[in-house]
Amino acid sequence: MMRGPNRLVPGISVAVLTVVAALPWGLPSESRFFLPLLPFTAIHIWTLRCPRQMPEWLVFLAGLATDVLSHGPLGFWSLVLLLGRSLVLILPPPQDWGGAGRWFHFCATLLALALTQWVVASAYFMSWFEWSPLARSVFAASLAYPLIELLLRPFSRSWSRTLNPSLSRGA
Amino acid sequence: MIQLRHDKYMRHPARLQAGDGRADGFRPGLLFVLVFVSIALLFLSRLQHVYVTELRLQLAELMAPVLKAALVPLEPIRRTGQRIANSADMFSELDRLRAENQRLRGWEWRAIETERKIEQLGRLVGVIDEPGLAFATARVVSDSSGPFVRSAMLGMGRENGMRAGYPVINASGLVGRIVEAGARVARVLLVTDINSRIPVQIGKAGVRAVLLGDNGSAPQLGYLSSVDTIEVGDEVFTSGTGGLFPRGLRIGAVIADGLGFRMVPHANPSELDFVSVLFFQSPALELADEDKPIRSRSEGQRDSVARKAVAGAAASDHGISAP
Numbered sequence: 001m002m003r004g005p006n007r008l009v010p011g012i013s014v015a016v017l018t019v020v021a022a023l024p025w026g027l028p029s030e031s032r033f034f035l036p037l038l039p040f041t042a043i044h045i046w047t048l049r050c051p052r053q054m055p056e057w058l059v060f061l062a063g064l065a066t067d068v069l070s071h072g073p074l075g076f077w078s079l080v081l082l083l084g085r086s087l088v089l090i091l092p093p094p095q096d097w098g099g100a101g102r103w104f105h106f107c108a109t110l111l112a113l114a115l116t117q118w119v120v121a122s123a124y125f126m127s128w129f130e131w132s133p134l135a136r137s138v139f140a141a142s143l144a145y146p147l148i149e150l151l152l153r154p155f156s157r158s159w160s161r162t163l164n165p166s167l168s169r170g171a
Numbered sequence: 172m173i174q175l176r177h178d179k180y181m182r183h184p185a186r187l188q189a190g191d192g193r194a195d196g197f198r199p200g201l202l203f204v205l206v207f208v209s210i211a212l213l214f215l216s217r218l219q220h221v222y223v224t225e226l227r228l229q230l231a232e233l234m235a236p237v238l239k240a241a242l243v244p245l246e247p248i249r250r251t252g253q254r255i256a257n258s259a260d261m262f263s264e265l266d267r268l269r270a271e272n273q274r275l276r277g278w279e280w281r282a283i284e285t286e287r288k289i290e291q292l293g294r295l296v297g298v299i300d301e302p303g304l305a306f307a308t309a310r311v312v313s314d315s316s317g318p319f320v321r322s323a324m325l326g327m328g329r330e331n332g333m334r335a336g337y338p339v340i341n342a343s344g345l346v347g348r349i350v351e352a353g354a355r356v357a358r359v360l361l362v363t364d365i366n367s368r369i370p371v372q373i374g375k376a377g378v379r380a381v382l383l384g385d386n387g388s389a390p391q392l393g394y395l396s397s398v399d400t401i402e403v404g405d406e407v408f409t410s411g412t413g414g415l416f417p418r419g420l421r422i423g424a425v426i427a428d429g430l431g432f433r434m435v436p437h438a439n440p441s442e443l444d445f446v447s448v449l450f451f452q453s454p455a456l457e458l459a460d461e462d463k464p465i466r467s468r469s470e471g472q473r474d475s476v477a478r479k480a481v482a483g484a485a486a487s488d489h490g491i492s493a494p
Contacts, residue, residue, distance in 0.1 A: 019234075019241050022313040024323070026249055028388065028441045029363070032316035056198060060205045064212075068230040069238070071315035071322045071358065074223055075212030082206055089197045121318040124217060125365075129318055 022069030374405030414455035
């Protein structure tokens with residue numbers, strides 16, 4: 001269990017990535033599909049590390065904020081992110097997998113989320129949605145994952161020390 | 172023994188914290204409720220329910236200050252990126268601009284001559300000059316992303332005179348129109364959006380058509396009154412039909428498509444930074460702007476903003492003819 005200010009780190013990191021995803025980066029519309037997946041990278045990382053600090057309601061609010069900032073219909077990203085979090089909790093990566101295993105697990109979850117996006121978008125428009133921008137977004141988000149994990153690692157380490165102070169003392 | 176347990180615990184807390192050894196933090200009841208709320212919101216959004224629109228605007232207004240603050244560190248990054256992109260094709264761009272400059276000098280002389288003739292003819296028949304369009308310049312604080320819409324959010328709202336239905340342009344041409352206006356933010360529906368329908372005229376012959384957005388980079392030109400006189404590269408302007416847009420706003424150029432014609436917008440939707448909102452008054456605007464109580468309250472504010480804006484400058488800069 002995280003204590004003190006560390007408790008806020010998962011929520012803050014998701015909020016920051018949600019805002020980053022909404023900023024006008026000058027990317028073409030078809031290349032911006034991966035941006036709303038950035039908050040999910042933090043959700044994946046923190047759900048594996050400390051699931052209690054990444055509760056459903058927080059994921060729902062992150063999704064709602066993403067919906068507002070990405071100008072999409074309300075409820076879409078809430079649904080996708082809640083599904084993603086549930087997948088991470090129900091089917092976590094095997095214990096003996098390292099960083100590469102987590103990345104592989106993230107990519108597999110992304111594929112499932114892309115499929116969900118495609119189904120929901122097709123149902124929303126009542127016509128088959130073009131899948132290629134979604135495929136590109138999965139590729140781009142999978143490249144962003146190691147970078148975001150690297151950026152969050154210091155916070156993750158401080159969490160580990162909070163979780164088990166005896167280890168940090170070398171006991 | 173304790174050490175080993177702690178090591179395992181640290182590496183895979185999601186598996187080991189819960190009693191069942193698998194899913195700590197997994198509460199099916201709450202998850203079901205939130206998924207249900209998400210689906211309900213999605214359904215109401217599809218129906219464009221007024222409560223959902225209100226909720227979206229209120230949330231957007233709450234987040235607008237955060238986005239504006241986040242734009243400050245982003246600006247140097249964007250500028251650096253643009254400089255790198257520009258320097259890559261600087262020489263070819265220079266050659267193109269030289270050739271274009273030569274061509275435009277010829278056009279400048281012809282334009283001055285035509286303007287003089289129109290003025291003379293106007294005096295002869297006693298034409299009363301149309302008032303120019305006032306405008307306000309706003310900054311794009313966020314872009315849309317995802318499969319649904321192509322829109323941009325402006326950091327100005329009704330407090331600054333914005334109103335649903337107003338056309339939005341930049342230096343290159345028409346960008347779109349405001350579809351939602353809150354107190355401090357406004358959402359612009361881009362010409363490329365799937366919901367965008369704009370009556371247009373094409374080329375010198377003035378062929379009438381409707382510009383149909385499809386969420387792609389080049390919207391379709393549909394309902395063409397005549398196909399024979401259209402050529403690739405022809406300019407596309409707003410026709411003013413329906414009264415939502417003033418006549419003569421340039422939008423883009425025609426390109427050929429296997430099945431018909433499309434249009435490449437002059438204003439690149441991915442490079443929007445500052446845009447101008449035209450305070451274009453028309454009876455059709457009453458239908459577009461449904462928020463009547465707020466509108467009447469902000470009427471005076473809008474007029475004062477409009478007075479402060481440089482009247483007519485937008486019209487001359489962007490080639491607007493009289494509505």
